[in-house]
Amino acid sequence: MKRSKVIIAVIAIIAVVAAACVYGYVRSKPADEPEKPAVTKPENPTTPDDSNSGKPSDSKTNEPAVQPENPNPSGTESVTIYVPDEQGETLTPTGADAKDDSDQSLVDALIAAGSLPEGVKVQSSSLENGTLTLDMNAAFGEAIRASGTAGETLKIYALVNTFAQARGATAVLITVDGKVLESGHEVYDYAIEPNN
Numbered sequence: 001m002k003r004s005k006v007i008i009a010v011i012a013i014i015a016v017v018a019a020a021c022v023y024g025y026v027r028s029k030p031a032d033e034p035e036k037p038a039v040t041k042p043e044n045p046t047t048p049d050d051s052n053s054g055k056p057s058d059s060k061t062n063e064p065a066v067q068p069e070n071p072n073p074s075g076t077e078s079v080t081i082y083v084p085d086e087q088g089e090t091l092t093p094t095g096a097d098a099k100d101d102s103d104q105s106l107v108d109a110l111i112a113a114g115s116l117p118e119g120v121k122v123q124s125s126s127l128e129n130g131t132l133t134l135d136m137n138a139a140f141g142e143a144i145r146a147s148g149t150a151g152e153t154l155k156i157y158a159l160v161n162t163f164a165q166a167r168g169a170t171a172v173l174i175t176v177d178g179k180v181l182e183s184g185h186e187v188y189d190y191a192i193e194p195n196n
Helices: 002-028 103-112 138-146 151-166
Strands: 077-084 091-098 122-128 131-136 171-176 179-184
Touching: 077 103, 077 122, 077 151, 091 151, 103 122, 122 151, 122 179, 131 138, 131 151, 138 151, 138 171, 138 179, 151 171, 171 179
Parallel strands: 131 171
Antiparallel strands: 077 091, 122 131
């Protein structure tokens, strides 16, 4: 008899705790706030033809942004770079201005967009048989090692996708100070194909 009272008391306590958790969860979620979509659309640049309307040139499609018709609106080179979405889950192609067509200008555009940290530099690059080899400085290796697995993947593919598209490469081999890139999660001793 005493044992059944204890069991009933434990069940009652568990039920009260569960009800309080559900109530707290429901109260913390605003009812009038719509849920955010799982996929974010890239910002679409406007072209000179529709700049008077203030609407994006491809606002009627669900396709990702492409290079603007006027690739040089600011007098600099226009490039496509890959940046993390708002949730930090996927990469989105977006147009950006670069000082020129150099490797470092592409990296600087990724830094300005927040895809790579300050201080990252390209030391050298070469394209052979469709594979681009990028030798990065130690700051890139440190940023990769300091990232979690998801952050590491986003940084690697922001660089790979951006350079593969800009240089017409089918894969990118990344080294740091002339050595294989090792992150603690992965040893990148192979060329990485873009995932765009």
